[in-house]
Amino acid sequence: MEPLSMEPLSPDMFHPACPSGAMPIRIGDKWAAMVIVCLEQGPRRFSELRVPMHVATPKVLTQTLRALERDGMITRTIHAEVPPRVEYELTSLGRSLLDLIAAGRRWADEHLPSLLAARNSYAERTGVVGGGGSVSTGP
Amino acid sequence: MEPLSMEPLSPDMFHPACPSGAMPIRIGDKWAAMVIVCLEQGPRRFSELRVPMHVATPKVLTQTLRALERDGMITRTIHAEVPPRVEYELTSLGRSLLDLIAAGRRWADEHLPSLLAARNSYAERTGVVGGGGSVSTGP
DNA sequence: CTGTATCCATGCTGATACTG
DNA sequence: CAGTATCAGCATGGATACAG
Secondary structure, rough: OOOOOOOOOOOOOOOOOOOOOOEEEEEOOOOOOHHHOOOOOOOEEHHHHHHHOOOOHHHHHHHHHHHHHOOEEEEEEEOOOOEEEEEEEEHHHHOHHHHHHHHHHHHHHHHHHHHHHHHHHHHHHOOOOOOOOOOOOOO | OOOOOOOOOOOOOOOOOOOOOOOOOOOOOOOHHHHHOOOOOOOEHHHHHHHHOOOOOHHHHHHHHHHHOOOOOOOEEOOOOOOOOOEEOOOOHHHOHHHHHHHHHHHHHHHHHHHHHHHHHHHHHHOOOOOOOOOOOOO
């Protein structure tokens, strides 16, 4: 099912402003969607995931992984070796979210500029820079 | 574009556990998706929206409406009458989220039971009832 | 009717440091 | 390598009461 060779994850796979508290669409908690996307091509190790998600601390990454595991989205496999190796992999339930994530990305590509324009316009009318409400700028 | 007559919104339009901090999919802030669904058939007044969303305080409802207005999802129209009347209506940008919301609902119908099963199984294995991670029960 | 004001509880998130 | 522990900060969300 996977490509012949699995590419390493790029450090700049995600835009620095992703997630920026911006996108009106959220899958799971703040980092869950990014993890799911990272696992799309096949199983990954903790340290592999840290590369594209270097803006998240290990604690936060662990929390995200545990929540996803608890909800049946990913599996966690410990290989009893030295050095220790742990692999995370999407379940079919986890894969079922990929379509939704793709739909969210498509919405953002198409409509996020309109949203940002509305926000700027509103800020001018009210003179307020406005905190983060429900949506904002995305990658 | 609207039906010939617009039905009043039902007080039990939403399941009491909606949103229960459960659903893995969130549109905007906690209440935004519910407001958007309420406005699907046409403009509604503040007090109309309070009926199905009686679990949210007026402050929270106002916050949600303001955020949606700021982001260009809805318009707010004040009718200078006595008694005062204010109507909220979806913009085309707001309507663009309806498809996404529908997709989220379909996902929940199809996969939420699996998620809850996984969560129960995990709770048994670990003996922990586990707080709200990223997902949970939905309407 | 349509909101505002104030105060408070919670929880997510993060920085920093340490361990099997 | 793969986490865990501890502490702290800020935003969100909510109860209650009041106002234009």
